[in-house]
Amino acid sequence: MADVTITVRPNGSFRVEGPIKLVDGNGAEWDLAGKPAVSLCRCGASTKKPFCDGAHTKIGFAAAEAAVVAQDPAAAQAVKGDNAPKAAPNS
Ligand code: FES
Secondary structure, eight states, X not given: OOSOEEEEOTTSOEEEESSOOOXXXXXXXXXXXXXXXXXXXXXXXXXXXXBOOSHHHHHTOOOOOOOOOOSXXXXXXXXXXXXXXXXXXOO
16 A cells, blocks of 8 residues: 555645655755645645645636546556557458
8 A cells, every 4th residue: 555645636736645755846855844744736826836825716726637447448448548550450
């Protein structure tokens, strides 16, 4: 079982729970000491990026992502979006 859980909140942030290290593009680390979880902005409107400040509610951010559980291999292939051309059958 994973030590970290990331929850995609409906119309909101990514909630990250568990032991993580959060760094910027230069490798500098945010001090998350004492925080068992953080919420990361995915709407782009937060003034405290990368953290969510609740601005998503003010801008009407809408996102309906949900995990899809494939029931059979054909459905799983469809979820992966495999549209590669198939070889022509021999005639
Ligand atoms: S997701 Fe909350 S401010 Fe962007």
